[in-house]
Amino acid sequence: MVRINLDNVNIMDARQAAEIWGLSEGYVRKRINQAPQKFPKGSIRKFGKQWVITTEGMEAITGKTDPRKIARKKKAEEAEK
Template sequence: MKKLKIDLNDEDYMGSHEASTMWGKQKDYVRTIYNKYPKRFPEGTIRKFGKQLIVTREGMETVTGIKKSQLAEIKRNKAKHAAEK
């Protein structure tokens, strides 16, 4: 088995709260989905370290169906719709 080298400075790895809010979800979204439906996350995209869940960009994109590259546009559209009200 080949060992993976992980760069913890890589922005594709994030804590569950950070990932949840980045994707516009409640801060406990990742933890809730992981506890109820752990198989939704592809193998190797989420891991628990003590009490902390670390998730990858790929895991979040798979679970939410939203690419990280789309997040800025989605936030702009939400802000635009909020301003129109």
């Protein structure tokens, strides 16, 4: 049995993902419904009515790096100064 750490920040629901990337929740759901093949294998899953998506999945469909990674990198660079 595969164990998944649901406390991992790289696993989020569609609403959280949309908020992090500055998109509408509808965008995420629409992309899942229209082009599920564009998501890397294992990066999306539906639990009941709730879609769960990984950071990898969001980066794949948006073409943008996780904004949290960019913020952490910027913060680390500022700390080095």
